Amino acid sequence: MTGGIAAMTGKLGAFYTGQYRNVFLECGYSEAEIEARIRQTWHALFEGDEDTRIYYEAAGDKAYFLDTGNLDVRTEGMSYGMMMAVQMDRKDVFDRLWKWTMDHMYMTDGPHAGYFAWSCSPDGTRNANGPAPDGEEFFAMALLFASHRWEEGSPPFDYGKQARDLLRTCIHKGENGDGFPMWNPDNKLIKFIPDCEYSDPSYHLPHFYELFALYAYTEDRAYWKQAAAASRAYLKISCHPVTGLAPEYAHYDGTPNHDRGYGHFFSDSYRVAGNVGLDWEWFRGDAWEVEEANRLQAFFADKRPDDYRRYTIAGEPFEEKSLHPVGLIATNAMASLAADGPHARANAELLWHTPVRTGERRYYDNCLYMFAMLALSGKYRIWLPE
Known part of the structure; x- marks a missing residue:
């Protein structure tokens, strides 16, 4: 379903009214x-x-978005494509993009374990082993919407858990000396990359963080509310x-x-x-x-x-x-x-x-x-x- 809480006044946003201009x-x-x-x-x-076209299907029930100017595949584009797919009710496209992302971009070791490599070649070879937080936040939001709109499956198609795990990593990584979080823990601002201390204004999505404050793991929800503000x-x-x-x-x-x-x-x-x-x-x-x-x-x-x-x-x-x-x-x-x-x-x-x-x-x-x-x-x- 869309919207949410019943309308109270015309001055409220679509989250409260369910009405979209x-x-x-x-x-x-x-x-x-x-x-x-x-x-x-x-x-x-x-x-x-x-x-x-910027969407290309690949073997193994996978697909990718191609950055046609740089001839690579970016977490930005993959997460954008997933958001487009969930908005258009195209689970088939969403799952192909997510499978490619998990198979080629997800990092399981090193200081960026739990994040996604921001750039790969179309054949899946990594061009970098660092993440870009705008991809992670769009992945998380698209996955949460998918978990609410469609039936979940076995990993990696257990959308809700994938989203909550990713959000937990984004704000808690580094607490055990194992890397850096994507949000500064003191000021709650998203970083340009995890191991820097400055931001990119276009990464700031308070409307996503309001929803993370509802659907992240319970212990993380207050953090996301603070991040929205x-x-x-x-x-x-x-x-x-x-x-x-x-x-x-x-x-x-x-x-x-x-x-x-x-x-x-x-x-x-x-x-x-x-x-x-x-x-x-x-x-x-x-x-x-x-x-x-x-x-x-x-x-x-x-x-x-x-x-x-x-x-x-x-x-x-x-x-x-x-x-x-x-x-x-x-x-x-x-x-x-x-x-x-x-x-x-x-x-x-x-x-x-x-x-x-x-x-x-x-x-x-x-x-x-x-x-x-x-x-x-x-x-x-x-x-x-x-």
Whole structure:
């Protein structure tokens, strides 16, 4: 079932009401048109030709998402694909992706045991033996939704236990000197990687943590509730107060982390807008999210997608063009779930009139595109136990 607690007021999010906005319907498109567009998008990514597809089946009832720009398989994409599959009620696709992930990415020894190697070759060979926490948090959420929506099976398809075990590892790893946790135990902020002490604003998913606080192991639930509050507070200090732009990497005090050149608004940062929109839609997380969505949309209102660039968070442009303009269109449209300013409808319309990206760089753009299409049609939902 979707939703949850019965509606009390119209000011509550979808978790409480069970009601999800269909922004495309509000824009005047019919339910049939919207449904067809969702199906077309799924087809392009999962079943389409080589110009659009990013999902590939493999031997042994497995499948992977290909990062077409880097020709590797990432925990980011695998977890995104699983979330798409559970939202679309495609258990077959979900299980294929999860089996590939467990067979090739799951680490059983060394300092990262219990996590997933963030990059592999399409043949399953690991390119790295370190994890990226954005994959782990999406794996956990997708698995919990799967456990609530479908019948569970034997390992690794005992979805709920897999999710709870992973969440426990993410916050308790290192307590016995066996590695590092993915969340800082003191400030409850997600790290960019476990063995660093800074964050990535786009990793912050307070709407997921609210649900982890309900379905993680009992002893871990208070931690996740604290993490949700900490993330909402962190987004406020890492997003620029005028432009709304966030850096790719930021210190725990919210200031941009310019090490290795990632202190500006670029590819990772795009996801902040979508996360803010979805947190508002699901939980009405913080009234600041409305202001943030309005600021972001206002910043881009006079800019053409073919001229999107890297920006300082204060809004100063670099010569470097955006690698993923379609992804930015998608996440700015997702911000319309929270925005109440003059640009909300225009951003949703822009996404509607933008096709999926084709060619070499399509992977990241089209992942964000699919999430935005689901969210703006009211189909990116919370799945709770029957």
